[in-house]
Amino acid sequence: MRLSFTLLLLCLAAHSAHAGEDNAVVVAARALPAGTMLQYESLSERRLPSSLVTKSMVLPKDVAFVVDQRLLEPLESGEPLQWSQMATVYNSPTQYRPYCDWMKAAGKRKRAYPSAPALADVVPVLTAARALPEGTVLTRDMLAPLRARSSFVSGYWVLENAMGTVVGQRLLTSLEQGDVLRYPQLATYASEPRCEWLFEVAGNAYEEKGPPQAEGFACPAGTGRVQGVPGGAKWTHLLPGWVSFCQKPDGTRHGPLKAWDRLGRGLVEEGQYEEGKRTGAWKHWEAGQALPIVEASYVKGRPHGRWVLRNAGALVAEGRYQDGLREGAWRIPDGTESAELQATFTAGLPDGTWRWMNADGSVVRQLDFEKGQLKKTFRKARAIAIAARELAPGTVLQPALLKKLSLPEEFWPPVFVGEDSAPFVLNRPVAYGMPAGAPLTWMDIEAPHELPAPAPSPQR
Structure with missing residues (x-):
């Protein structure tokens, strides 16, 4: 019932950046670099407009499930935590190998995370127009703008005016409809040693030869x-x-x-x-x-x-x-x-x-x-x-x-x-x-x- 109600709220609030801020989610209590082992003190709770909340986000009632988990992507202070950002999402080599293959393939085209621009009070950000599986190569019709107050916008979020820089880029993680697109989710921007962390969580040193x-x-x-x-x-x-x-x-x-x-x-x-x-x-x-x-x-x-x-x-x-x-x-x-x-x-x-x-x-x-x-x-x-x-x-x-x-x-x-x-x-x-x-x-x-x-x- 909670999931259905959340999706209903998203539908009702899809065109309003000023919807009621009644949706509490787990957020970073401070800036958290990729690789951080999450602890209770590194997390906080924040209410977001309904238009920004999706089932990808971690709710306060589930915070115990992410404590002691390694974060694959960086987060700004106050930015919502998503399930796909946990290394434990990948529990076998067959699940994380494609992720690492996409990162490796993008090696020669790596880009740094862009600097956060000065923002107006309300800015359009890019979201998934529909559910997008991991490995998707982005096209314009897959993305939709959403107007959001700048106080909720992270420097890792892709703005509408950056559409041309992300079209043709490959997603490392899946997106639900309405999820905001983040630069760390794109293979060309992911430069951290994520595959080492994934191997630590789900790798096997004896895949080919025993001890x-x-x-x-x-x-x-x-x-x-x-x-x-x-x-x-x-x-x-x-x-x-x-x-x-x-x-x-x-x-x-x-x-x-x-x-x-x-x-x-x-x-x-x-x-x-x-x-x-x-x-x-x-x-x-x-x-x-x-x-x-x-x-x-x-x-x-x-x-x-x-x-x-x-x-x-x-x-x-x-x-x-x-x-x-x-x-x-x-x-x-x-x-x-x-x-x-x-x-x-x-x-x-x-x-x-x-x-x-x-x-x-x-x-x-x-x-x-x-x-x-x-x-x-x-x-x-x-x-x-x-x-x-x-x-x-x-x-x-x-x-x-x-x-x-x-x-x-x-x-x-x-x-x-x-x-x-x-x-x-x-x-x-x-x-x-x-x-x-x-x-x-x-x-x-x-x-x-x-x-x-x-x-x-x-x-x-």
């Missing part, structure tokens, strides 16, 4: 080595850059697996398969970090044994599984290293005494459970999500499959899915199954996925 460490990868008798870029042509930056594993002639994975970071920062996954199922110790790393973010143990594909989860080196949870269910003592810190939950489970259910401990070892609060049932209720409580009935592995979560369990407000480690966060896990599968009454944690949802096979055939 040297993969050359000695050995497989057990009766299996062949499979290695390459996981997913082949469907590879994205969310996957490792190279994977090596072993499989039987019928395609069943059997033996070791190793996967390397796409930018050459070492291993990101290591483990073993037995007859197509995970077995023994598995480890997962964030690129460049020494400590694994996951240390897991499996038997026949189900968690069994010690599990450790970390975030940026800090412990998130530590305990044991038995046949796919949490069992025995677990440590679950609060995320600040100032307190932790010491919990016990039996067959996946809270059981026995849970203690909320300060860093000095003092007990803040303790709870007593018996096979998932809390023996006491609390006036000041917050609810976590628990399974309303037994859930088999792979069950897709729906509202009827969850209910709530109220815990004291201070009893709140972030590993649990709170009642207010439950909508974010709906329509997602449970990894290993849960008994009725088991608390839902993020690790029940965000279990490691099997890496897709690379394109090359097995080497035997």
Whole structure:
């Protein structure tokens, strides 16, 4: 509904440069050069005339999605931020290569950004007369003038009197109808090292040849080595850059697996398969970090044994599984290293005494459970999500499959899915199954996925 309403406003205000300034968008809080890593303090909010607002612009409600993202184009102070200006828009080499090819082709015809001219109170700027895909070579009929107050006009915007200098130029990004044309969007003006930034975000150092460490990868008798870029042509930056594993002639994975970071920062996954199922110790790393973010143990594909989860080196949870269910003592810190939950489970259910401990070892609060049932209720409580009935592995979560369990407000480690966060896990599968009454944690949802096979055939 918001999108439809915005388009309606654009239609109604298309010919008015003085339309009501009721449209808040995210803008640069100061001049931001290309390559800037966006932070909250580098962004602000501004109300623009309806005639200047399009769905290409970032709205204040979405600002969290652009923080820590790299800016591909420069922005003047107060200029609206657009989604196409984020390097993360391009998530694979097949998406950013055309962009870089167009920049390279324009190399001998590069132009500097023009100096901002003195402006009258109202000036005509050029906008897209219709939706224009990336790579478009501009013609006059693709552009339409729009009168705008000079207080909203950026020096990077193309004025109507510059029509002749931009006709015949190639667009690096797509434009929605009504988007103002900017010089940084044209290949002949883009001189920054944008392709280096795009490779950092979505490139793969192992597109043609794997890391040297993969050359000695050995497989057990009766299996062949499979290695390459996981997913082949469907590879994205969310996957490792190279994977090596072993499989039987019928395609069943059997033996070791190793996967390397796409930018050459070492291993990101290591483990073993037995007859197509995970077995023994598995480890997962964030690129460049020494400590694994996951240390897991499996038997026949189900968690069994010690599990450790970390975030940026800090412990998130530590305990044991038995046949796919949490069992025995677990440590679950609060995320600040100032307190932790010491919990016990039996067959996946809270059981026995849970203690909320300060860093000095003092007990803040303790709870007593018996096979998932809390023996006491609390006036000041917050609810976590628990399974309303037994859930088999792979069950897709729906509202009827969850209910709530109220815990004291201070009893709140972030590993649990709170009642207010439950909508974010709906329509997602449970990894290993849960008994009725088991608390839902993020690790029940965000279990490691099997890496897709690379394109090359097995080497035997």
